[in-house]
Amino acid sequence: MLGLIQRVSYATVEVNGDRVGEIGPGLLLLLGVQAGDSEETAARLLHKVLNYRIFPDDGNRMNLNLQQMGGGLMVVSQFTLAADTGKGLRPGFSNAAPPERAEALYDYFLSRAEHLYSDVASGIFGANMQVSLCNDGPVTFMLEG
Template sequence: MKALIQRVSSASVDIAGQRHGEIGPGILLLLGVEKTDTEAAADKLLSKALNYRIFADSEGKMNLNLQQTEGGLLIVSQFTLVADTRKGLRPGFSSGATPQQGENLYNHFVAKARELHHDIGTGQFGADMQVSLVNDGPVTFMLEA
């Protein structure tokens, strides 16, 4: 399981021209699910994302996590994160989860996030989404469980 996290000033996701989710300052999390992933891996990755210290403290150092800053978390499924790009000019997706497994783990990740954090926005699994963000920094990290 992979999560690309970006520290944002704001982020939103639209589906079919309608706003589906949005946050102010916080983290945009793009989530990729692989066929070997489990709920335990999802829980571990979520904990890491919520506690990863990427926000500035009073001295300007990245010492604070999302929960300490009470920022928003926008979770968007992104199948292409699990692509194998090592060979050729076309990505391979053989390590990706089936649509059913991917959706189940995405929904589990979102449900756990809502239990642990107050400001959660989401995309919609499998939808054609338009994601907008203002990357703060820019600060971007790839997390893996």
């Protein structure tokens, strides 16, 4: 399971012109589910996302995690993260989990996030989404579960 996290000042997600999710300062997580991922993989990645120290402390050092700074978590499914881009000029998606399995793990991840953290928003799995954000820093990291 792959998670591209971005420290944001805000993030919003719209589907068909309707805002379905938004957060203020916090993390935008683009979540890619790979073939072979499991609930254990999802749990490991969620632990990293909630505890990864990328927010500034009083000395302006990256020492605080999302929970310590009290920001929002926006979770957006993005199967293209699992693309194989190693050769050619067109991505391959054989590394991505099948849609039914990916949706089940996305739902599990989101459910666990909402259980463990109070400020969680999300997009809609499989929808054509318009994601707007202001990357704070910019600060962006790729995490693996």
